[in-house]
Amino acid sequence: MPVDDDTSDAGAPADVLDAFESVPAIIWAFEGPELRVVAANTGARASAGFRPGIVGRPIREVLPELEGQQIFEMMEEAYSAGRPVSAEHRRVLVDRDGDGRLEEGFFTYTFLPTHHADGTVRGLVVHIAETTAQALRQEEAELAAAASERRYRHASEIVLELQRSLLPTGVPVLPELVTTAHYRVAGDELAAGGDWFDVLVLPDDRVALLVGDVVGHGAGAAGAMGQLRAVALDALHAGEAPAAALQRLDRFAARQRATRAASVCVAVLDPATGELEVAAHAHPPPVVVGPDGARRLAVPATTPLGTGGPAAAWVRDRVEVGETLLVYSDGLVERPGRPLGETVASLAGTAAAARRDLDDRVLDDTTLPDSGVERLATVVTERMGFLGEGYEDDVTLVIAERRTPPAPxxxxxxxxxxxxxxxxxxxxxxxxxxxxxxxxxxxxxxxxxxxxxxxxxxxxxxxxxxxxxxxxxxxxxxxxxxxxxxxxxxxxxxxxxxxxxxxxxxxxxxxxxxxxxxxxxxxxxxxxxxxxxxxxVTIGVPPPAPEPRPRDDKLAVDLDEVAGVATVSGPVDLTTVDQLRAQLLQGARGGTRPLRIDLDGITVLSSAGVQLFHDLAGMLPGLRLRVDPDGVAGAVVALTGLADRLG
Incomplete structure (x- = not known):
């Protein structure tokens, strides 16, 4: 290719040509706006099936099969803009043998403008590396990874479903105690399965908060934690004292490898007096948070469950009205390279700061839950996750806050x-x-x-x-x-x-x-x-606080006469059935046209309303009902035979 400057120091022409021909890549050189071929090395000529007469012709004539594959457009963009243009791993159909048959290939392109001495664009040098083999290997790897990911997700869903089925779906709402439980799965979801918890009202009206952690992860750990939870609940439901129930749990854990060496903390709180008893096996101590700060409970350390150690010692404390008890699994506080005492102290400080912020300084315009204990649980688990890059183990946090009981x-x-x-x-x-x-x-x-x-x-x-x-x-x-x-x-x-x-x-x-x-x-x-x-119970990251459910106390009927749809909202009971009957009969024109009734917006559907719809079904053959089957109104419709009558 001719050049404008002195190349006497570039080497002998034969050596330069030999080097150009030997470059392990496809190299083209073009001149002018038509991008006429002025040079092509062996790789370039081979990629085109050694077609004759390529020099001096526009590249669109030399490689017509590239038309419409956006290659020419990239070349022209580089030439007209005078700047490099590149593209990686482009799938291109090429005529490798010059016989008109197209084969698939993957190529990485670099289009570099060349310039005259005055700085105007002269042409292009194009460097092309074929990456077909790498692309195929990558595609195979991606397919294998996708299959592996599907298997992983399927296994993960099984583990999580097993885990959820073995954990409580809710915690009690009590007059003198507000409780909540948050459970977050570890970053590696397939590793989930070790934590268990419960909040249980005992026969003497005291409340037991239990949090445990089984050694290991996966389905085996989920099954083991389900066994331990079942044993603890059975003992407490049967009226056993918490100390006796904990000893039974210790004996049971020793019977098999999966349950041996688990940890557990049991906190028993009297909502009426605030008296608190706590015992633990190899478990971090609870924290009590109040308006003036937080304190860690001094629970003596003892051996894990089922390892033959002494019985856990019970310590006494007191939770005042307005104070909050936090019982949690070690996943909330354990961090590699940091002492447990240090991270538990960090939890106490975090909880105290969160309580102070939530009590005094959070505006109403927030995505946090409405309930105070739900807000505290959400903020504490979020902030403690900042200690590392998320959580490497499952995290359980159970909270109980004493309150003044509501009047009847x-x-x-x-x-x-x-x-x-x-x-x-x-x-x-x-x-x-x-x-x-x-x-x-x-x-x-x-x-x-x-x-x-x-x-x-x-x-x-x-x-x-x-x-x-x-x-x-x-x-x-x-x-x-x-x-x-x-x-x-x-x-x-x-x-x-x-x-x-x-x-x-x-x-x-x-x-x-x-x-x-x-x-x-x-x-x-x-x-x-x-x-x-x-x-x-909150599993995973809590969703934003839902909008309050509308509880309109006035009946409203929105009638779309063109579509023949009546949308009913508000109460349907003794006070509104006569009004509703008249409006629906008017909407159905006395039975001369079909009418569909949408009941998703109703707040009450009493037996008087049920009777009204049964009566209307006999009077208006074209009557149809629409209602959310998962709502209370849907349950009433299914229970009272309206679904069969109205469709």
Missing amino acids: FVLDLDAEPSMLAVVRRGLAGWLAEVGAGDDDVDSLVYAAVEALSNVVRHAYAGTEGPERPVRFEAELGADGAVRLTVADAGRWRPPPPGPVVGGRGVLMMRELTDDTVIEQGPAGTTVRLRRRLGRP
Whole structure:
């Protein structure tokens, strides 16, 4: 290729040519805007099947099969912009033999502009390295890695599912103690499986918080931790003293390799007095956090479970109202190269700072959970993860905070339909204050409305006089169960003769609560409902705080006459069924056109509403119902036969 400057020092022309031809790469040289070929080494000519007459011709004529493969476009970009352009591992179809047949190849391109003495672009030198072999090896490796990743993920999902099935799904909601549990899987998810925990109300109303860790990881460790948890719960449910239950756990752990050398911490707290007893086997000590700081409990060290060591010593302490107890697994504090005492002290400082920040300085506009203990658990696990690059072991954190117990919710009412709205609003607010979740609130409000609706319908039928008293009470017991009481002073009328088309109210109450008892006597009827509350356990990184569930206390019907859809929101009970009946009949034009009813926005579907939809199904053949099957309204629809009637 001709050049503009003196090349007398570049070596003999024959040597330069020999070096050019011997370069183990494809090298082309082009001149002018048409990119005419002025030089091509052996590698370049071989890649084109040694086609004759290539010098002096535009590269588009020499290699026409590259048209549309964006190679020419990259060349022209480098020439027009006067700057290098490169591309790695491009798949290109080439005519290697010059016979018109295209073969696949992978190439890495570098397009370098050459310049005249005045700085204007003269042409290009193109360096091409074929990477087909490497690309194929990489593709094979990627396919193998993908298959391995699929196997890994499948195995990981099995381990995590096994682990979740062996852990509690929730912790109790108690009047004098707010509890939560957070569990984070190690960075290597397939290694999960060693931690276990529980929060249990004992027969004497004290609360046991247990956290343990099994040696090893994976499915075997998950199975072992499930065994230890089952043994501990069985002993405590049977009424054994915590010390005796811990000794039984120690004996059981010695029986097999998988459970031997596990660690455990048991903290037993009296919510009423704050008295605390703690014992541990080879487990880091709990931390108590209060408004003025944090302290580590002085729990004596002892040998792991099942290793033949002495029984664990129990220490006593006290948790005041407003203080928070943290029981955790060693994954939260263990860091390579750092003493455990140092990292436990770091946890205490972190928890104290988090408590101070959350109490005083966090604005309302945050993605943190609403509950104080949930916020504390979230922030502590996040901040302790900063000590290293995440967590190398599973992390469990169980928190219990003493609080002043909420007062019972009591209303004295008149047995009129208007009292349903009063109870709905008041009970939902009280349940939210005590810490009940949305599902518990929905179920208890539904059950209460049903019990009160029965009072309106039956308690004072046929009686005279203005006095129609009803007392409504709600109380959270020390066992974590809400007890609702609906008491009237009337005499319920007997059911009408013939087939019973109602009677769904009691069935719904039984389905939505753990216990339903109806006591009838000469002084009136008392309905007692009981449902145990639970706070879900957080597995993994907690999601952002959900938007409050709407609890509209007014019935609304949005009718799309073109689509024939009625969207219902708010309560459907004795106070609203007449209004709803009229609007739905109007929407269906008296049965002359089909109508679909969307019930996802309803807040209550009482037996009066169920009866309305059964009546409408007989009157309007084209009626269809849509409802979320996982919601409380969906459960009522399935329970009362509406799904079969309406489709």
